[in-house]
Amino acid sequence: MDIFHALSDEDGKLSGLEKKLARLVLEDVDFVVNSSIGELAARAEVSPPTVTRFCRRLGCQGYADFKVQLAKMPYVGLRYLMPEAQTATAEEVAEDIIAKAQNALFQLHRQLDLQALDKAARLLRGADFIYAFGASGNSSMVVNELHNRLFRLGCRINSSNDHSLNIMLAAAAQPGTVVFGSSFSGRDPGLVQSLELLRKRAVPTVVITQSNSPVAAAADVVITIDLPEGKNIFRPTSTRFAYLAVIDILANLVAYADRNKAARTLRGIKEELVRRRDGDDRQVLGD
Template sequence: MDLFHVLSDEDEKRSRLDRRLAQLALDDVDFVVNASISEMAARAGVSPPTITRFCRRLGCKGYPDFKVQLARLAYVGLRYVKPDVPAETPGEVAADIIANAQNALFQLQRQLDLSALETAARLLRGADFIQAFGASGNSAMIVNELHNRLFRLGCRINASNDHNMNAMLSAAAQPGTVVFGSSFTGRDMALVHCLELLRERGVPSIVITQSGSPVAAAADVVLAVDLPEGRNIFRPTATRYAYLAVIDMLANLVAYADRSTALRTLRGIKQELVSRRDGDDRQLLGD
């Protein structure tokens, strides 16, 4: 049973009293989880038996069971019970998104390990082949973007977003390969397994992830990104902008490390686009 959906009662099928008691529970989960039935009844202005009957109407065995179910809401996170929605109009949403993106980039600049960034770029530029491992949405997007940035600089790179394929590629990795992994939480244990396989084979690995995480511990070079998430669960994570900025930094450093190779590849791509699509060189390199 998902008690949150039961308490929310968006169809308003319950009585006014039940809706009031439900709102009391949602408004102060911590109080209810730690309160006795008498304390709950006193705050609600009803009798303890009324509380018991309310809990049973929700599908709970009684008040103790109700508290257990309510505690599970807190375990998932109270922001998923009472989300903070500070922006609603298009103007407010636009300002909120831009402000959070700017803040993510500002915090990244303050915490970025430039030595690790330089080491990662050197490994990528010197690799015979690059494997980029991601999964689960955001990280899949990040490794695909790394592929998009580096192939045009003359790097041989493949991006994979399948855990089983990543494990097989790790087991088959040859000398000269460098593996780049992305995990926003740092708790992707399938990626950890890949990194352990690579370490056994002596294949260097680079990860962009949270510091102090299992993924970070299993990698050779860690590009740490530690940004707090806000309470607005409806807003896409601004951490994406920080990760994309790191990818751009790596691409720029890789390009500068071998300008002749990068220039030759970029010019070949641009020549194809100008002759077939654009007619001149003013458009972006890609679409």
């Protein structure tokens, strides 16, 4: 049951008194969850039978069932139930997105664990093979970007965005393998399961995630990123800029750890691209 959708009355099914009750409920969920039917009726200036009819109109069996359904709403976060009103001109949106990206990078710079970055880069460069595990959107993009950055430096790497496959890859990992993981929340049970399996098999792991999280606890080398999420649910998370910056830092460190190998691989890729594309070696490495 989507009680919030019903309370929002997007279909226009509620009467005038019911709309009044719905507004009161959305404005003070905690009060309603902890009040009696008489207390709610008194605050809304309606009769208890009106409250009962209101609850049934929303698809609940009665007031008690209504409170149970209402109590479940905050679990998804009230910012998703009652989004903040945001201005949305192109100028304002551009300013908001760019400012948040700059702030994410500034905060990342202040909290970077340089020793963890150095240790992670040495593990990645020394690996015979690298698996990169991520899922659920942002982390899928992050591990795919690690793949994109490291293969051109001569690393043997594969990224995977499927938890079931990750478990199988973890079970099959051979000595010399290093596994990299990404989790923005740090609470991805699928990734935790893979990391715990890898630890039992003595396969080194590196993760980017929140500190003091289940994912962090299950990994060997942890690069922590702890940034506030903000309340605008419509704006893409600016935290991903911080994650991509860490990927670039790791890739640069990996390149410097074996400059000859990295330069040789980059040169071979560039020669092929220039020959097949337009003969202009000033363009980016790739497209």
